[in-house]
Amino acid sequence: MSAFLALLKRDLTLAVREGAALGTALGFYLVVVAMLPLGLGPDLKLLSRIAPGILWIALLLAALLSLARLFEADHEDGSLEVMATAPLPLELAVAAKALAHWISTGIPLALMAPVIGLMLNLDIALTPALIATMLAGTPAISFLGSVGAALTLNARRGGLLLALLVLPLYIPTLIFGISAIGFAGVAQHGFGASFLILLAISVASMAAAPVAAAAALRLQMS
Amino acid sequence: MNPMQTLTQRLANPTRFMELSRAVLPWVAAGAALFIGYAMYLVFFVAPPDYQQGETVKIMYIHVPSAWLAMMGYAIVALSSFGLLVFRHPLADVSAKAAAPIGAAFTLAALITGSLWGKPMWGTYWVWDARLTSVLILFFLYLGLIALRSSLEDESLAGKLTAVLALVGVAILPIIKFSVDWWNTLHQPSTGFTSTVDPSMRTPLLISAVGFTLLFIALHLKGMQNEILRRRVKALRLAEVARGDRLASAGAE
Amino acid sequence: MLHLHADNLSVERGTRTVISGLSFAAKAGEPLLVVGPNGAGKTTLIRTIAGFIKPSAGTIALKGDVGDRDIGERCHYVGHLTGIKANLSAAENLAFWATFLDGGTHDAIRDRVEEALSLFGLGALADYPAGLLSAGQKRRLGLARLSVAGRPIWLLDEPTVSLDAASTELLARLIEEHLVGGGLVIAATHLPLGLEEPVYLRLGAQAAADPSAEEEQP
Incomplete structure (x- = not known):
């Protein structure tokens, strides 16, 4: 367990010292959201209605692009190979790295969403539901994304390929996240069901994704 | 000291700059505190509330200087970038690097105060009017400058590439401004320092603008000092590392 | 044997x-x-x-x-790459590998790291970001891994x-x-x-x- 925590701590320390990665992800989030009114027109009623969807989709893109470098640095400097010879199974090392990504990128993006939502005239009453669904859904984004990052480690055009591979995997998270927010305004009952499914997707990807990602990494080390 | 050196060349000497800025900085900082303090006194105890906007108009005394400094900051970044790319002044890069986050901070302050100011008028924190949108895009340009610089490990290369981006930004800013105005022409007319603002408001606004400008200059000087010191520390550490290397190889023989 | x-x-x-x-x-x-x-x-x-x-x-x-671990987990692999992070100090780099590969109490790891750093002539550079080190020093820091975790x-x-x-x-x-x-x-x-x-x-x-x-x- 101490090895898992050591890796988590190292990745979080690096995320803080290389703060540009988070800043870039947040900036990207802001820019993507800001582009939509310029394309759709500044109609606040329209923006308010589509705000949760825009915020979710932009969050998916921002998180996804920040995932592209999840294993890259460790691959380039040889850390990944040394990790493969450690007592800690590579699956758990992958999980530690994905967890660090969630803490250092997923949570800040989720907390930024309502602030950015102000620009879309997001209904303030929806803020708790928006943050709750994003916090519940972003683990799935980090962990499913880790599979894509592992698969595209040596690929040319890694970033585009990553988006092509991983965005379809994000569809369930997107659907249940939006549906939970949709219910939050109307009926508490429906919110609960969608929210639980969202959590289930996150838990399931936390369990399954590291196995697939570690297998992909092992194949590329040979 | 070579007498043929121009004033800018002498100022561009980092050691010179450190001496000079150390002498100037306390005065600039004190001036900033004095002007801002006096402006705030006028704003809260002397200036009348607006007949339309009531007390919320007081936000203007921070909002307008912030918006002005957001643009001035970008001008400083752009001029420094030009100085770096064309004249290769050693201080130009330091200046550009120090000005970007300060300019970004004032841009953010302009956005936040603008949105707080707008809430009672528009009924919402944000409307996509032309001026707010332009300032938002200026904020994006600042973010791009900061992100690009921090993404590159080679600091000298990072400085030059960021300078290129800053100049591209200057070239495209008028077009962005024009297109955003085209996109949305609904906004109250620009707040000028002369015509529409009543003298009872204009004086505190001017004093506030001078105070915040001095604050910007003080922050910029301090930021440049810090950057120079940081570079010196790094150079010293690299020298130490190289010395360790030499000692290790010398021990081999 | x-x-x-x-x-x-x-x-x-x-x-x-x-x-x-x-x-x-x-x-x-x-x-x-x-x-x-x-x-x-x-x-x-x-x-x-x-x-x-x-x-x-x-x-x-x-x-x-005896034991059921495979060779991979009993070996130190030192390849062409050093596994060193530029934004961690030399000591932090080594402490991470000591914990990750071997484990032990905080104090024990600190002692082992200090010992290894001075053994490889990096004691004075312990708190420097590893990114500042020369290629040879990075290489030595990579090799110091051998002596902080027993394999x-x-x-x-x-x-x-x-x-x-x-x-x-x-x-x-x-x-x-x-x-x-x-x-x-x-x-x-x-x-x-x-x-x-x-x-x-x-x-x-x-x-x-x-x-x-x-x-x-x-």
Whole structure:
């Protein structure tokens, strides 16, 4: 367990010292959201209605692009190979790295969403539901994304390929996240069901994704 | 000291700059505190509330200087970038690097105060009017400058590439401004320092603008000092590392 | 006594057979130096033993030791890359690997890290960001991993690259100590490393009789 925590701590320390990665992800989030009114027109009623969807989709893109470098640095400097010879199974090392990504990128993006939502005239009453669904859904984004990052480690055009591979995997998270927010305004009952499914997707990807990602990494080390 | 050196060349000497800025900085900082303090006194105890906007108009005394400094900051970044790319002044890069986050901070302050100011008028924190949108895009340009610089490990290369981006930004800013105005022409007319603002408001606004400008200059000087010191520390550490290397190889023989 | 036996080992890379029908044994206390011209499969062999590459035929087995861990988890693999993070200090880098590869209490790890850093002549640079270090210093920091986590098998792939003479000597001394302590060392190298009585494993059809004859300076 101490090895898992050591890796988590190292990745979080690096995320803080290389703060540009988070800043870039947040900036990207802001820019993507800001582009939509310029394309759709500044109609606040329209923006308010589509705000949760825009915020979710932009969050998916921002998180996804920040995932592209999840294993890259460790691959380039040889850390990944040394990790493969450690007592800690590579699956758990992958999980530690994905967890660090969630803490250092997923949570800040989720907390930024309502602030950015102000620009879309997001209904303030929806803020708790928006943050709750994003916090519940972003683990799935980090962990499913880790599979894509592992698969595209040596690929040319890694970033585009990553988006092509991983965005379809994000569809369930997107659907249940939006549906939970949709219910939050109307009926508490429906919110609960969608929210639980969202959590289930996150838990399931936390369990399954590291196995697939570690297998992909092992194949590329040979 | 070579007498043929121009004033800018002498100022561009980092050691010179450190001496000079150390002498100037306390005065600039004190001036900033004095002007801002006096402006705030006028704003809260002397200036009348607006007949339309009531007390919320007081936000203007921070909002307008912030918006002005957001643009001035970008001008400083752009001029420094030009100085770096064309004249290769050693201080130009330091200046550009120090000005970007300060300019970004004032841009953010302009956005936040603008949105707080707008809430009672528009009924919402944000409307996509032309001026707010332009300032938002200026904020994006600042973010791009900061992100690009921090993404590159080679600091000298990072400085030059960021300078290129800053100049591209200057070239495209008028077009962005024009297109955003085209996109949305609904906004109250620009707040000028002369015509529409009543003298009872204009004086505190001017004093506030001078105070915040001095604050910007003080922050910029301090930021440049810090950057120079940081570079010196790094150079010293690299020298130490190289010395360790030499000692290790010398021990081999 | 620890033995490593490779039996009729074949390894393919893509469509090319790099190693075919190779058998050898490595014993604890005897350094096994893998030599051969470039492209003879030295790196491939080391990586196969470490478990990164699955052999297409043959087996590698560890004998004389109880436990069910595979070779990968009993070895230190030192390849061409150092596994050093530029934004962590030298001490932080090493402390991470000590915890990750071996574990132990916070204090014990700190002591081991301090000891290893001064052993490799990096004591004065402990708090410097590793990104500032020179190539040779980074390399030494990478090698310091060997002494902060105990592993019976050392797999070294060209460990002397970018090391000066003093550091190479230091590495040789470390290897000797490890061997005396019952450890097993397999190294792919161009240099004889100054070890006493090494066992040579020659790879490649045209492997020269004298390993120092076909040497290229790194």
